[in-house]
Amino acid sequence: SDTEFWDKMQAEWEEMARRNWISENQEAPGQVTISTIEKGYYFHTENPFKDWPGAFEEGVKKMKEGDLPVTILYLEAAILQEPNDAEAWQFLGITQAENENEQAAIVALQR
Numbered sequence: 001s002d003t004e005f006w007d008k009m010q011a012e013w014e015e016m017a018r019r020n021w022i023s024e025n026q027e028a029p030g031q032v033t034i035s036t037i038e039k040g041y042y043f044h045t046e047n048p049f050k051d052w053p054g055a056f057e058e059g060v061k062k063m064k065e066g067d068l069p070v071t072i073l074y075l076e077a078a079i080l081q082e083p084n085d086a087e088a089w090q091f092l093g094i095t096q097a098e099n100e101n102e103q104a105a106i107v108a109l110q111r
Contacts, residue, residue, distance in 0.1 A: 011069075012100075041107040049077040056088050063091065068099040 049055055052074065059074030075092040079085060093109030096102075
């Protein structure tokens with residue numbers, strides 16, 4: 001439908017802005033790197049699940065439900081809590097790929 005098309009276009013536009021693809025600034029609002037180890041992956045700074053206990057488990061649950069944007073937020077929260085969690089990085093990469101964000105998927109899967 002037209003609404004779905006424009007919603008997807010809006011989401012892609014926001015993702016491009018978040019990744020500096022349409023911005024001349026070095027840092028765009030809404031992004032932060034957590035360390036030089038994770039360089040290249042930009043986390044949502046306005047993540048309501050940042051301190052959520054059991055963020056990884058909740059992310060897996062949301063992934064099974066098909067809610068990709070919320071899944072990404074939960075998995076990012078899990079990684080912010082435990083940066084060396086390889087399984088969380090893998091699930092994040094897979095979810096980013098399913099959400100058609102290939103660059104973020106590649107960076108997460110490489111991590």
